[in-house]
Amino acid sequence: MTDTSRKQRIHDLDATLRVGKNGIESVVDELDSQLEENEFVKVRFLRSARGGTSSEELAEKLTEHINAEVVQVRGHTAVFEK
Secondary structure, three states, rough: OOOHHHHHHHHHHOEEEOOOOOHHHHHHHHHHHHHHEEEEEEEEEEEHHOOOHHHHHHHHHHHHHHEEEEEEEEOOEEEEEE
16 A cells, blocks of 8 residues: 555544543543454544643553554644554
8 A cells, every 4th residue: 555545545444433421431442343354544633631741642542552562642632553
């Protein structure tokens, strides 16, 4: 896959998970499950989840719970890849 088509596929993704006031622990299993079925998963961090932390920090914390890596963080969304 070319880098351009990869970027386009990531850009075209809709966020399928939202992290809110219940924190990242509440979406770990679902994210892991979605990554089994999809190459990329986009996660949106709501204001109630961010508090005093950045989306980058939350994305990194999520990777500690699953076997995946952060492909991209933009604004309040992060894309993960298995």
